[in-house]
Amino acid sequence: MKNKEVVNIIKIGGKTIDNEEALAQFITSFSKIPGQKILVHGGGILANQIGEKMGISPHFHEGRRITDEETLNLITMVYGGLINKKIVAKLQALKVNAIGLSGADANLLKAEKRAVKTIDYGFAGDIQKVNKDFLESLLTQKLTPVICPITHNGKGQLLNTNGDTIAMEIACALQTQFEVNLWLCFDKKGVLLDVDDEKSIIPQLNPKSYAELLSKSLIYDGMKPKLENAFQALKSGVSKIRIGSADDIDKAIADQKTGTFICA
Incomplete structure (x- = not known):
């Protein structure tokens, strides 16, 4: 049950x-979330800033980072260090008993290096398995996992994995035991019809309307990975999925109309 x-x-x-x-x-x-x-x-902007100071320039393709060995170390x-801790x-200062984790800890997120097709993403990892038993044990102990977007392949190799993908995979893994709500936050108030118009929020997206917008080239490259993850979570049975601003997280948890609601 x-x-x-x-x-x-x-x-x-x-x-x-x-x-800050x-x-x-x-x-x-x-x-304050009950x-x-x-x-x-994630932390891509901060990683880019620190990388620039170290002479490491970021490279992306359709919103996904290309990760060479130097970038992986960065x-x-x-x-896993600065941001997570x-x-x-x-x-902890707010009395939330948090525990910081990467995908390598307790074999939390096992992944495989993405196969090279048209683009070589380097040390990018596609998740193969989520250790949901470990996550459930942490939740049972009233611990709050804080997870960075680093996975591993079980053979000693760390891999970079998109944070939205990690959130989606965890949501899909836990939805068999819990009522899971997934909130993918980014710098806009929701998915925008016009990226230059902050008020052009699309309040609701389903697979059909998403396909129509794609066919008209109205979905920008940077949004595609986030939306693909959202619709995969929907397909797997995740209860509620929203895309929007971290500033509106209070409204989202209170189930108020905010951001873009992903629905069937």
């Missing part, structure tokens, strides 16, 4: 991570 206990899975990145004030505001809001919760974070330090410490 499906356990109806709610688990909120929230992914943040972008300017929320980069801006925005991060503090989000963490305060996150700490019940079980999991935080997945993001492991920034994601900063978030955990701030949550």
